[in-house]
Amino acid sequence: MTTATVTVTIHEAPDVIQPRQHGKPGGLLRYCNFVTALILGIVLAALAYWITGMFTTGEALNANFVPIGINVQITAMYVGWVVGFMIGIGAFVGPIRWFLGRDLTHADAEYLAGRGQGRMKFWKYTTDHKIVGIQYLIVSMALLGFGGLLAMLIRTELGVTWAELFNPNFYNSIIGTHGIVMIIAMIVVVSGPLGNFIVPIMVGARDMAFPRLNALSIWLLVAAIPPLASNLALGGLRDGWTVYQPLADQAPVGMIGYQITIITFGFSTAIASVNLMTTIVKMRAKGMTWSRVPIFVYGIFASSLMGLIWFPMYQYSQWFALSDRVINTSFYVPAQGGSVWLYENLFWLLGHPEVYVIVLPGVAALLELMVVFLRKPLFSYKFAVAGIFGIVGLSAVVWVHHMYMTGWAPSSNYPFMLSTEMISIPISFLVLVMLGTMWRARPWTRLPMMAVYAVVWNKVIGGITGVFLSDVPVDQYMHGSMFVVAHFHYMLMGAGLFSAMAAIAYWFPKMTGRYLDNRWGSIGFWVAFGGFQLTFLSMFAAGLQGMPRRVLQFDSLFNVSNWISTIGAYIIGIGMLIFLAAVINSWRSGEIAPANPYGAKTLEAQVPTPVPPENFAVLPVITSDPYGYGSPDPYELEDEARRAALEGGEPAKVGAS
């Protein structure tokens, strides 16, 4: 991307009339941090539990014969936790200051952005998008670690076919918790760290559009995690990550943790989406027309758009489930006019677009980085953008394929089969753009580029099996089997997580100032990739044999495939740990990276590392697209030379360029 000289003057603080400074810069936020948040969260949770306990009895049952008292208490406890945590971190200071007319001064804003606070800024309500990006990176890695640990426990149980390691309740709970923890982790793992750290710089902005909302979104995510994790101590989450009704209504009170988490995470997602989308639409550098926007930015925008539109449906589905428990409504109680199909519809209206919320940013990141390592323009940029928005559009009309076997509106199965099969077309656009960009290129074999090949492989397998499953007759056989589990792991982990690893490896130097150790990072990546194939190809086999998902006990017919899957899972675990060690090592003492380590043309590669507080000393002006590599294309020159040689009757020089 070519940039011109300064055209916009920066208004430094002294030039601008400042509001009155109330106390020291930062005000109350000087006293708020993660520790105060923890303390207030715990205190308010305990208080809410205790106070509601005085007004509720444990005997009264609601329409589902659930004791209302304990449900009210546990709900109050979780709400107390979230509200207390957010008060403690300082999330309510901004709105109250706004109400009182105590607007931020430049000094306040500088304090909030973490200036001069050392490492403490990572533990506070810090507004700088780069800090928030790092916070997201740490939180998503922690979530992946927790979800991965549960995955190892699941595979251990399924691999120990000669004994029961856990009892069914605990097993089902770790299945459900693993599912939703990984879904949350995968939703944030690219959009969070890279959407926040990289995108504002990539579009030429000084920060996100709403810096305080940015801090709010990450801390809401942090507040959302403990209720979910605590379900394991409160009876567990035994109904899978989908928590279908009426199972969710029957479930122990741990289910309330899930519901509060989704409601809280819903706010976090909406706020983050609004922030990213507004930044992209309104804060692009001058000259960055929509045809010059890096493809990664399109991926983030599309993911945010889907999250913004569809996540509230999921959030409301949990509001209703919670109110069925606590205030005795009957949204999902058929005896009182409710319908469990209502739940499934509301759930899957987000549930399927969420797959693309996860996959699109990662795949767009691969498109972004592969041009750098191939030194070629992106093949058919417009095709890629069309693919991304084709997915966004069609994702709205495919949710019923999850409900073929529920008996809901059978006549709608076939239109939805068609729409689901159609969505493979825009997805194929993206794969074709990847292949087209690779065509006749000479790759620079660094880890991020190698990951592209891995993801294409995974995506093709996940995509093809997805087309099978979208077919009603096939789904009648495969529904609820391990085949489905293997399929969505190929998409969410194979395409999503491996893309995220590549993206983090690619932008690691910009975020930390150091290269990610290519050797150990690659070893970890490829070990995990090999283990992944072993685990899930074998799981396809188990599914084809007829093994149902979410079961602890199964026929010995499935032993071999489960042993292979478990060995594969351990290999994934080892690979991921090696990758983690490479990240830790590199972050602490890796090779110092220059500002533009891979010679990229996008804006984030043009700013110094570490990135200055305001990103750009002067705002850039864009004068060309970001993919002007190798122009004119050496292969075209070679072809022309060949043609000329042929026309001239002389033999072409093979390999000439």
Add this chain to the structure above:
Amino acid sequence: MSVTEPLSPTTGEPVSVVASRNRLGVWFIIISCTTGSLSLLISYSYLWSLNVNSAWAPPNNAWATLWPFWAIFVGEILAGLAMRWGWKGMEKGDRGRMLAGSLISSLLLIAAFVGQVAQIMTFPFGPSDGAYASVTFWFALSNAGWVLLSSFLAFGIFNRTLAGKITATNASHAGLVAMWLVWLAGVAFIGAICTTTMQESPNTNSPDFGNFQEP
């Protein structure tokens, strides 16, 4: 850029640039909130059309009285109009109009909130009395929540005008709140129109799942 246009004290940008950004952000928030409210609309119409277990209607067909829905809707419309009137006045330099408009808007919203709570307290059914009762409770509860939040915003505008933060050259926050109040009225309208036009379920031959009892 106007020479006299003030600059944001935190970013140094002209306030019109910040206002434009804020406006888009509020639009996105409204889109998100709208799809959330669509979940209620879907739930209402879906359960109304199914009449599962013949349990859509509340006991003895004791439907909610309709006029409070519409009264609250009108209150919210007027609150939005008052805020808009004040905002437009402020843009012309009329601070008195801004103060009056935001105060009227705040009071109307408080009245709408009180009315909404009163309606909830006097529904002729409890939340467990069938599907209609459940969704109607939720319409009312969610509207009460939104109105409470909106009254905070409206009072905030009044207070900020008093504090001199809303000025002729920097009145965009009032405009944003006025915009938000239009959406608020839209939500109330969805509840009012649903409860008015979709009362008796069209499905008179619904499946009967019996009445589960504890053994």
Add this chain to the structure above:
Amino acid sequence: MKRLLIVLGTVIVGIGIVAGSAAFGHWKAAEPAVIKAVVDGTSPTPDGDRTHAKLELAIYPQSSGAVPGPQLNDTGANVAANGQGWPFYWPSTSIELPANSVVEVTIHQYDSGGTIYNPWFAKPQGIVEGTFTVNGSPEVGVSPTNVAHTFTIHQLPEGNQPYLFVSVPVPAQSANAPTDANGYPTKPIDVTFTFRTGAPGTYVWNCEFPCGTYYVSFGGPMSQRGYMSGTVKVV
């Protein structure tokens, strides 16, 4: 070298965390301690004499000071934190039986009941001669309106073990039965039945009369091992 050591250290720590979590999960969520049927001689069968074993179980409506309810292995803690008010089988739901034997089970029943949803389970299945005794008198079934629980063993989805399906209804105590200081009826209803085991295998058993909490009573004790369900291991 330093990097290699850090990688090795990370992998070892990771493996340790997984192993530790698995061990903790096993300890925390393990089945109740196993109760073994007591072999007390032989019993004639059409296939010749077979080992005879006896098993005694009880059903209580809730835990008390005298009968603390399902406990984790050696921890003394209730399996479910809120399970003190739930009915449960006692002393354990993890049962071990000898293979190729005749097993005589006696259940001392202290719980009330009602009308079973599926009356098929009010009749015994898979027991010797199709009869069982209630307080010593032989029966071929109980009234579907007066069932407390059932004891039903199911075949696991396991192709290489012998079929085993046993189901016996357990009649309910009268609501007016006199109770002791712990709130239990002073006199249990004693149900005795006999069935045969084949080759070794692993099975699950549960109560087929939903007697729990939550939606149609499938929550609580019905969905928590150690109360109304467990395992049967034939060894």
